[in-house]
Amino acid sequence: MTTLTAPTQLPDYTDTVRLAEADNVVTAKRALAAGECGALEAIPRGHKIATRDIAKGEAVIKYAQTIGYAACDIAMGAHIHTHNLEFRNVDAQYEFGTNLRPVAPATTQDTFMGYKRPTGRVGTRNYIAVLTSVNCSATAARMIASHFTPERLAPYPNVDGVTAFVHGTGCAMGGDGTGFEFLQRTLWGYAKNPNVGGVLMAGLGCEMMQIDWLIESYGLTPGPFFQSMNIQDVGGLQKTVALGIKKIEAMLPEVNKATREEVPASELMVALQCGGSDAWSGITANPAVGYACDLLVAQGGTGVLAETPEIYGAEHLLTARAATPEIGEKLLDLIKWWEDYTERAGGSMDNNPSPGNKKGGLTTILEKSLGAAAKGGTTPLNGVYKYAEPVTAKGFTFMDSPGYDPASVTGQIASGCNLVCFTTGRGSAFGAKPVPSMKVATNTEMFTRLEEDMDLNAGTIISDGKSVEEVGREIYEMWLRMASGEKTKSEVIGLGDYEFVPWHVGAVM
Structure with a gap:
């Protein structure tokens, strides 16, 4: 094994991203050769570099949160990934309702053109x-x-x-x-x-x-x-x-007698989803979708986060936003169920992320979850629901599901979502009839390569210097247009006939 020697002076991190002052890693904006930006070895785009020496067993910090523990001594400038970062089960201290940031109601009422149903709900398709x-x-x-x-x-x-x-x-x-x-x-x-x-x-x-x-x-x-x-x-x-x-x-x-009518944006229920994630998911697209979710909540609408295994390690951030202790406890009950479920199956919560996620720079489920949870924005958590259970609360909510995208989205649609917003870093060809599925790219390189599948490029936050808020508003405004009938890329291509995948749990008799 090659011994890495830390640089003697503070490196120039110009081509990297540091997410919080407390972090002991930065993320490479581009592939780096040894010697660039303080790197002691080649660093793939989107992967992590140690910004100081990290002793074996010490926490590795990103998003100002623990994403894993050093499996060996790590020198400043070293590549941090699966070879030297280990996962441990979450052992967090939970607080309820200590980070409540209710959004102020919007001063103007946004609208879209939807199908009013006899039930009082509104469709975006027919x-x-x-x-x-x-x-x-x-x-x-x-x-x-x-x-x-x-x-x-x-x-x-x-x-x-x-x-x-x-x-x-x-x-x-x-x-x-x-x-x-x-x-x-x-x-x-x-x-x-x-x-x-x-x-x-x-x-x-x-x-x-x-x-x-x-x-x-x-x-x-x-x-x-x-x-x-x-x-x-x-x-x-x-x-x-x-x-x-x-x-x-x-x-x-x-x-065919149903016709579109102008309805308030409060009638939108958006499934907040990600798939084929990479290191940029939690830096660009997911926070931007979170900002869009905050804008929707200000209008009286609903955002539904899902994929319980992909909030594992970030659930303490959500319980702190729980509107009531009972809502926070319901979320923790789901976490406990999943820990037991994976243990009985001989697995680990760290079985997720996938090989593609790891190639894109994600290392542990803790790192992936911290980025995935950003899709939920900053407003209070107003409800926690079982898989495919009707979502009745307004505002930001959560529905239990696996991290497998088709099964998760199927549950969100069954819960009442009339629009899907799907972020992806590696690239995903996904659609989910009867609901329009908007795909948001996390990085410009992938957006350019898969442009016929991507509706919006959040990678401009890195490549063009746009703000999270600016891109978040672009996403929100696209939600209104697509809810009014503008076709998503997946609809134009014809996706959505084979993505109905109910979550199957239990013995086959």
Whole structure:
């Protein structure tokens, strides 16, 4: 092993970013050769450099928070990454409501053009959803939806599409278990999402997830906008497909009657999401989305943060923002559940970040979480919800979910979100019907390379010297435009038909 010798004078950190005075690392803005910016060795873009000697076992500090512990003695100027930084489980002291910063209500009311629903909620899109109770009816649902080509939908300009939402479960599962409850809430949530104008639910007939139970449990009312059927009663796959097409043909004129109206921005519920993260996520895009969330909260709207494993190590920052001790305790109960869940599975909370995250400069889940939590802005935490549970509180909220993007976004949509804001550093081709999914790039290099997939470049905070607040306002204003009908890049490309992934928990029987 090569021995690294610390420089004898303070390095010039011009091409690096220091996030807090207390930090003992900086982040390289570009790839550095040994000798540049005090680096003792080559440093990849986005990776960390020690700004002083760090003894073995000492905390490594970024965001003024611990992101891990030195696995060996680290010299000033050394590259800090997976080879010399180790993870330890969180052992934090929690405070509740000690950092409450309510945002002042906006002096002017912003608006967007949305679809008012009889429930009082407002949609940003107007889809017909073909939902399946079980995987056994997935093919029928896809065949039904595929019949409605753009040509066949042309007479119905106010209908955004007919989309099948299929999954790989619905049977061979415990009838009273967590997984069963998750799937019930997810199916109900999609049927009730304000972006859905009409629903056809298709089943097999003998599955555990009985459609009749769902209708009874969640008060779904059969009628012009909600129809159901199952293959066994109808008489086979082909007859089911034919009947499904007929039912949707009858539904289309009714759903097409919906028109956009001017509504207040308070009707927006935005899913705050990240995927393919890198070191810039917590420096550019996520804080900018957090500022946009604060602007939305000032309007009376709602932001929904998720991905519980990706706030691990940052949860103490959120409990300090909890509007009540009960809300803070609910968040900590989720953390404890996840620690137990991963331990029972023989895993570790540090299994996340992914190899791509690490290549982009992230080293531990603590570092990743501190950046991911920034999407929630600075306002009080007004509610904590189970996976796919309806979000009823206004302001900044949290919903339990895994860090796996499709499963997490599926839960947020089921909870009522009518817009998704998705930050990415490595690049992600993602969309999630029936909700428009706006993608925000964390760095200019990736934005340029994947521009056809990215809606906005937050990398300008580094490359062009823009402020977090300036880019945050750009994001917020784009939310209003996309909520009014402006298509996201993912919608233009045609993404969103295969990203419905309910979180499956529990034994397969």
